């Protein structure tokens with residue numbers, strides 16, 4: 309049975325009438341990694357894996373929320389002290405609170421929701437959940453909050469109610485996603501632009517290594533510090549450099565002797581990555597997916613050898629993709645685990661997936677997970 313039918317039936321059985329249906333999506337990022345905090349570009353898109361919710365106001369001051377996937381009900385009020393104990397309910401509570409903080413109206417409602425965005429796999433199921441409710445509440449209560457602010461409601465929910473200090477990309481992609489389009493977001497100015505992504509003859513497939521190495525958060529802070537030191541050195545000669553991504557490649561060479569080898573390599577990656585996002589956009593406008601794929605490999609090389617945020621499992625999957633002549637492959641997300649994102653020609657798809665599962669399992673003792681993704685619509689009413 310289709311997800312929305314199951315959700316509607318559950319809503320009727322719990323509350324005795326139909327709810328209005330809303331959905332929002334998880335996301336991928338085709339290219340542009342570790343560029344966000346350097347004021348550069350990211351290039352995400354919404355995917356065909358969503359959260360779907362049925363919602364109706366209930367005339368009270370309470371929210372009654374039922375999670376189909378956890379088979380749990382949670383009831384909570386709308387004041388700051390009413391924060392629920394269940395982690396999944398905090399996302400909904402946070403969205404309510406952040407909407408209210410922005411002057412929006414939120415009153416009691418009933419909801420039943422479910423999703424097929426894999427949890428914690430790097431596809432941002434939490435942003436899908438936040439965006440679904442941010443969009444739905446805005447519509448139901450007629451608040452007229454613009455889409456960018458809806459994304460910020462999701463981001464603030466993570467910061468203030470879920471303990472995750474995330475950037476804006478995930479919620480932005482979930483709120484702004486459109487079928488057949490990726491969105492280039494300038495993380496400094498927040499300007500964005502849609503680019504066509506219709507890879508006819510190719511598929512996007514994620515291979516999830518199912519590992520998460522512990523290094524991630526301390527390494528992340530060290531990378532940020534490297535970038536800030538390099539940007540400060542360049543700024544002395546070029547005061548217009550606010551973030552590292554503002555610097556030209558030759559400006560980095562000018563400060564070669566003033567910064568450490570490590571900071572130089574990190575910066576080389578970042579400046580290269582910002583340019584690669586622009587190059588991918590050009591290639592997409594020409595419909596040249598072979599170039600897109602080659603740039604993905606270059607990103608993987610940079611993340612592995614210059615920025616040093618890859619790991620054995622991800623390098624293994626990337627190398628296998630290269631060996632099998634897969635069009636493009638790279639680690640997606642911050643690194644040290646998670647997925648590779650692969651652009652694969654249709655005729656190679658099955659062989660690649662089979663080989664990835666078999667060879668990865670043989671080497672690492674557990675199977676990777678495979679997620680096919682299609683670039684699809686973000687937040688919407690169904």
Ligand code: ADP
Pocket residue numbers: 359375377378395396397399421422423424425426427428429430431432433434435437
């Ligand atoms: P991700 O990388 O997928 O965003 P997070 O840890 O940030 O991983 O968010 C996952 C959390 O979001 C889950 O632990 C749960 O609380 C909530 N969540 C996501 N999808 C669902 C769902 N289908 N049903 C209930 N809660 C969900």
Ligand code: MG
Pocket residue numbers: 432433434435
């Ligand atoms: Mg998340």
